[in-house]
Amino acid sequence: TREITGHTRVYGILADPIHHVKTPQMLNALMAREGRDGVMVPFQVAPDDLATLVAGLKTMKSLGGFVVTVPHKTAIVDLCDAVSDSARRIGAVNTVRREADGRLIGEMLDGKGFVGGLLAAGIDPKDKSVYLAGAGGAANAIAFAFVEAGISRLTIANRTRAKAEDLAVRLAEAYPKAQVDIGNPDPSGHDIVVNGTSLGLKDGDALPLDTARLSPEQIVAEVIMQPEETALLAAAKAKGCRIHFGKPMLACQLDLMAEFLGMRALPGAGK
Ligand code: NDP
Secondary structure (H helix, E strand, C coil): CCCCCCCCEEEEEEECCCCCCCHHHHHHHHHHHHCCCEEEEEEECCHHHHHHHHHHHHCCCCEEEEEECCCCCCCCHHHCCEECHHHHHHCCCCEEEECCCCCEEEECCHHHHHHHHHHHCCCCCCCCEEEEECCCHHHHHHHHHHHHCCCCEEEEECCCHHHHHHHHHHHHHHCCCCCEEECCCCCCCCCEEEECCCCCCCCCCCCCCCHHHCCCCCEEEECCCCCCCCHHHHHHHHCCCEEECCHHHHHHHHHHHHHHCCCCCCCCCCC
16 A cells, blocks of 8 residues: 655646546556556635635645646636647646646646547547537537547537637637538537537436437447436437447546656656
């Protein structure tokens, strides 16, 4: 068993609510396997208190960094001292490293993790048409990663249409050749259908799209990890679609997060 000492590197995960997160369990197991003296703990923080917490975390010398999830991934961007080009374009950050001088460096790994999870399941999005429900932090990252992966066209449908339009504009700026449209709840006519909203997390949530319009040749993928089989995936399965769970997205991100947060090569870490 590992002991937490005065040398232990501390990592956090920022969320609200936080009880459902799986990242600490997985990254703590990864650090244990790597023989690294580090621990990730939950930091539950309300949106109004995020800036205060982050200002304090900058001063915490034993902090290696933190993972950021709902509802903070957009607000954290301006609280970082620097963010990667892709995170800047996406407008969201989900992993922040604290440098020795206290600078906070932000990166966005959701989209890379999502596409990596599809590839690991043998689903190559290249030249495929994609319907994406949502235009929040995760959906933004997934949209950029899909375009980078060479999809043929993208339809974005979001409750707040202005956010879908804004995402389409930023995609067009970064990738002038990308074919991007704004859609409605009807996902028909697309090879891959993705829920990138938070609908499905809670019992009684509405469906993120019109499942009556699904057909068996479509692949339906989910960002929600818990429950594993959301109402959307259950409906898609009943329609004969191939379904893809939310978990591979996280699994694929863990390696990227561990790398970015220095969990594999901590300076001065004990054995
Ligand atoms: P955001 O808060 O940034 O975005 C939420 C999205 O869901 C928006 O598009 C929002 O629409 C939509 N939405 C929320 N409530 C409703 C509603 N009642 N009706 C219609 N649309 C709604 O969240 P994130 O993008 O960061 O996260 C979304 C989900 O992705 C979360 O559930 C999270 O758990 C999951 N996720 C999973 C990961 C994984 O590794 N599997 C990684 C990252 C996230 P609007 O713009 O209109 O508000």
